[in-house]
Amino acid sequence: MTYDALIPVIRRLALEAGDKIMEIYNSDDFDVKVKSDASPVTEADEAADALISAGLRAAFPDILLVTEEQAASHSEKGDTFLIVDPLDGTKEFINRRGDFTVNIALVENGVPTRGVVYAPAKGRMFYTQPDGQSVEETGALDKDVVGNVTPILVSKPNNSALLIVASKSHRDQATEDYINKYQVRDSKSAGSSLKFCLVATGEADLYPRVGRTMEWDTAAGHAVLAGAGGKVVRFDNHEPLTYGKDGYANPFFIAYAPGVELKEA
Numbered sequence: 001m002t003y004d005a006l007i008p009v010i011r012r013l014a015l016e017a018g019d020k021i022m023e024i025y026n027s028d029d030f031d032v033k034v035k036s037d038a039s040p041v042t043e044a045d046e047a048a049d050a051l052i053s054a055g056l057r058a059a060f061p062d063i064l065l066v067t068e069e070q071a072a073s074h075s076e077k078g079d080t081f082l083i084v085d086p087l088d089g090t091k092e093f094i095n096r097r098g099d100f101t102v103n104i105a106l107v108e109n110g111v112p113t114r115g116v117v118y119a120p121a122k123g124r125m126f127y128t129q130p131d132g133q134s135v136e137e138t139g140a141l142d143k144d145v146v147g148n149v150t151p152i153l154v155s156k157p158n159n160s161a162l163l164i165v166a167s168k169s170h171r172d173q174a175t176e177d178y179i180n181k182y183q184v185r186d187s188k189s190a191g192s193s194l195k196f197c198l199v200a201t202g203e204a205d206l207y208p209r210v211g212r213t214m215e216w217d218t219a220a221g222h223a224v225l226a227g228a229g230g231k232v233v234r235f236d237n238h239e240p241l242t243y244g245k246d247g248y249a250n251p252f253f254i255a256y257a258p259g260v261e262l263k264e265a
Helices: 004-026 045-059 070-077 088-096 171-177 193-199 214-227
Strands: 032-034 040-042 064-067 082-090 100-106 111-119 122-129 134-138 148-151 161-168 185-192 206-209 229-232 255-256
Touching: 004 045, 004 082, 004 100, 004 111, 004 122, 040 045, 040 088, 045 064, 045 082, 045 100, 064 070, 064 214, 082 088, 082 214, 082 229, 111 193, 111 214, 122 193, 122 214, 122 229, 134 214, 161 171, 161 193, 161 255, 171 206, 193 214, 193 255, 214 229, 214 255
Parallel strands: 064 082, 161 185, 161 206
Antiparallel strands: 032 040, 082 100, 100 111, 111 122, 122 134, 134 148, 206 255, 229 255
């Protein structure tokens, strides 16, 4: 598998999954179930997962596939794997807030190297090109014809006036306490992996996450941010956040533009 082969496939699958998700989102009603970890899952999660998984397995049958909705995949391990969250921000979806995303990423030797993040309700699409540079695509978002793409780049932060983005559904006192260590010009909330993309485009300088996430929640956004010059580190020791961990669970982390002077946890 080459990056040139990968990127058109994950872009198209993200757009197709987005169509399926929006079809359900715009319906009068949809089923919501509760998983064993008490998190919600909808028929949109399941439909998008089935579509993406089938597409990836057909295109890249020899590469390990890990997806949020297929529990059996969570015990499998490999140095190279595709990792999918078919609908990140299920609570945003259920509450019809629009801040949800489709996430597909490639991880190699612990590092998310390529990925796509698509927010279908917002019409925003971010991905890494084969050369690793991250772009935002605008226009019709046609499945077969790539529209206008703009290379994206992290900000040059002003540490006396930082722009912070934090979780919409999981913003707690621990998060606020950490944010208060910085001089903040503006703080906004966003759902799902869009927060990584806002740092990648320079719309925010810093995204601290003091709360539980899984690798499928973060890998695609991490890849997009890295391709725009950003970094993601562990909250506790500021070491790079790595992938392929046991159970695919993440520690707390900080995503940021490299000019930010990070504070201790």
